[in-house]
């Protein structure tokens with residue numbers, strides 16, 4: 001084990017000077033970052049947690065310093081509510097009543113149900129739910145996939161609750177999601193526009209906020225477009241432009257209108273690299289009037305010019321500001337229009353990534369230093385790291401958001417509902433493994449509706465959950481298993497999105513009570529399915545980690561040995577220059593076409609045209625007014641748009657029960673001074689937020705940091721319904737609607753209309 005003994009280090013627990021052992025590891029949860037986390041261990045307990053403070057800290061390679069969440073991990077690790085033993089359900093499903101059982105009984109029961117359901121319904125009835133509490137290369141998800149693949153297969157999913165729409169949409173423009181340059185290139189930008197992008201809280205790659213700060217120091221102007229005056233805007237923005245949720249494409253359309261009508265577009269770039277911008281560059285056979293330019297100028301099918309005045313009505317942004325923004329972006333080249341994941345998590349979330357990419361193309365900001373191609377922005381530079389082999393013989397996959405429909409009517413779902421790999425599903429979901437995730441209830445839409453669905457044991461017949469705490473999702477388990485956490489295991493973990501490095505996670509402390517590592521218990525499950533030899537190949541967990549390093553070394557000869565990697569805890573790939581997305585395509589288009597069907601940047605996608613769903617999935621990017629958006633007549637009853645922002649105190653729902661984090665940032669919702677005053681609501685007052693789907697009681701933060709007409713509930717609060725079903729903790733999904741988006745079949749969780757009322761008023765109306 002990698003141990004650095006620091007003599008005379010200060011023990012913060014008893015104020016005497018003791019020896020500590022420092023173990024290097026990293027968080028492996030879905031937090032937006034990956035940092036070096038150092039656990040200071042004394043007498044088998046972690047006494048404090050620090051971060052990367054030894055390695056050289058340079059502009060090219062800043063230290064991987066952690067945020068408050070891993071630093072506060074002791075309060076999570078030693079929490080008295082930690083799950084300690086395997087348990088079986090004794091109450092109604094979802095009630096949260098369990099009794100302790102042995103691991104033998106738990107695994108025997110799981111094996112029996114797996115055998116029965118596989119025999120009765122086949123592999124498409126077995127579903128591994130989307131779960132990101134452990135993103136390590138040898139997580140329990142990985143092992144369960146491997147085992148089920150060997151046992152006959154399982155229904156897979158694609159997409160993520162974070163970025164499904166942009167992942168689905170961006171390739172229709174660029175042929176890939178990898179439209180992001182290296183972040184260190186931002187120092188070359190004159191202007192940076194951040195749309196719904198708040199890395200000060202979401203991290204979005206360790207050090208992303210740092211790179212933005214360096215860009216600002218180098219002279220870049222930073223503009224934040226967001227319904228909230230976010231922490232990133234507070235720290236870095238020269239200008240904050242509040243925008244109504246779901247209307248980003250309307251703003252981008254109007255910017256395009258200004259650029260075109262003032263002839264500010266880079267016409268040479270458009271003529272050289274793009275398809276579908278204007279009527280002279282359309283695919284054959286498409287009727288006139290369907291180009292992007294025709295749509296923007298209102299000379300196409302809808303005959304509506306997308307003027308700044310038109311966009312003002314939807315977005316709430318004054319037309320003068322839209323004109324200013326368009327001119328600044330067109331005239332201050334190179335400029336980076338960077339989109340976060342918030343703008344694409346709505347009813348028509350496929351549109352903003354393509355609208356942003358259209359603007360980047362119009363201004364010629366693609367493939368150049370200081371530019372940014374917009375869209376998904378996943379890094380264009382990737383490194384290979386080995387993986388555990390999984391060969392799922394079942395080819396069926398659904399969008400990660402479609403599982404409730406696959407429980408209810410899986411056999412009716414086919415390609416039109418986003419099913420991949422098969423024409424139609426052959427079974428409804430009957431068995432769910434939810435391992436280190438809270439998307440069964442908490443992070444999924446419409447908690448009340450989902451709870452009712454999962455409560456029906458005739459539908460999903462058996463649910464296995466592994467976690468650290470009795471989360472909202474864990475309450476729906478039939479068998480509940482106590483997992484280990486990242487301080488208690490060894491693993492290898494990749495950066496969350498951006499970063500040219502990989503981390504080794506050393507085990508800091510022993511696992512407590514009867515909590516077990518995923519490999520450990522899934523191997524025992526393999527034995528019950530008579531697959532031990534195939535599953536383990538005779539390997540221990542350490543052997544598998546060595547296997548991953550060996551596979552990595554085959555592709556990267558400079559990669560260190562297992563021992564060296566483990567000792568250092570991190571390996572950095574070295575590059576002379578930042579990577580620029582699509583540089584080759586722009587510099588040498590003949591030899592490097594874009595990976596689209598046409599080889600061009602596709603304003604117009606023939607693939608989308610052929611889907612023949614123009615109102616919801618247009619062939620060119622368009623603003624489509626959202627249901628429960630600012631233009632929905634339902635605003636007469638529910639006048640406030642409700643979104644759910646990420647905070648620096650949680651990793652989605654993880655750490656909601658960490659008291660230290662509650663102290664750092666309490667669970668309160670944001671409401672504007674204007675909207676609060678109109679309802680007589682005071683700062684710090686507990687009020688009711690409601691719509692037809694549910695009610696939430698939560699404390700109000702009355703603030704000028706949110707635009708009027710919008711409220712925001714920090715996403716991730718654990719759903720805690722009282723006897724009447726009113727959530728007492730502030731889980732936004734009590735209010736969200738279950739309605740998949742039209743192309744990605746994804747979660748539109750920022751699309752909600754609600755009303756807010758004082759509690760005495762609610763009582764009076766009962």
Ligand code: SF4
Nearest residue numbers: 027031033066067070
């Ligand atoms: S929570 Fe994520 S970003 Fe924060 S310290 Fe841990 S690994 Fe880094």
